[in-house]
Amino acid sequence: MPYVDGKTLSEFRVDFGMLDKNIKFDIINQIFEGLYVLHNEYHVYHRDIKPDNIMIEIKDGIYRVKILDFGICKMGLNESYVRGGSMLWSAPEQQDNEFVDQSKIDVYCFGLLILWLMYEFKS
Ligand SMILES: Nc1ncnc2c1ncn2[C@@H]1O[C@H](COP(=O)(O)OP(=O)(O)OP(=O)(O)O)[C@@H](O)[C@H]1O
Numbered sequence: 001m002p003y004v005d006g007k008t009l010s011e012f013r014v015d016f017g018m019l020d021k022n023i024k025f026d027i028i029n030q031i032f033e034g035l036y037v038l039h040n041e042y043h044v045y046h047r048d049i050k051p052d053n054i055m056i057e058i059k060d061g062i063y064r065v066k067i068l069d070f071g072i073c074k075m076g077l078n079e080s081y082v083r084g085g086s087m088l089w090s091a092p093e094q095q096d097n098e099f100v101d102q103s104k105i106d107v108y109c110f111g112l113l114i115l116w117l118m119y120e121f122k123s
């Protein structure tokens, strides 16, 4: 992956609170689009979506979101179960010993991210 000249969402969060709401929605929408393309075009499930694994690059006033760290991602939905994720940011079923639909893990973490960004949700 090319070097991203920007900040992780964790580092960026202080600035995020002061942004215009349209820019906030743009950032959230870009995370959604990234996950949508990963899931629907590449059938890749990231499984570790959290603020440290997302970066924001700002060039000429344009905010670009980059999803990093595909260390525990899975391809397809038929692979054997692998426990993983980061404890605070993982879906409850991700820590169980049963096979779960991997795509739902990213959806859960995306929801947590929105809460964390918009509502001072503590991590
Ligand atoms: N392409 C990149 N450009 C700039 N900085 C990066 C890039 N990839 C990673 N980083 C920085 O390095 C940090 C760690 O990278 P990464 O998330 O890939 O590994 P990790 O944190 O060791 O894995 P884990 O999330 O499992 O702990 C990121 O939070 C980010 O600050």
Ligand SMILES: [Mg+2]
Binding pocket: 052, 053, 069
């Ligand atoms: Mg990481």
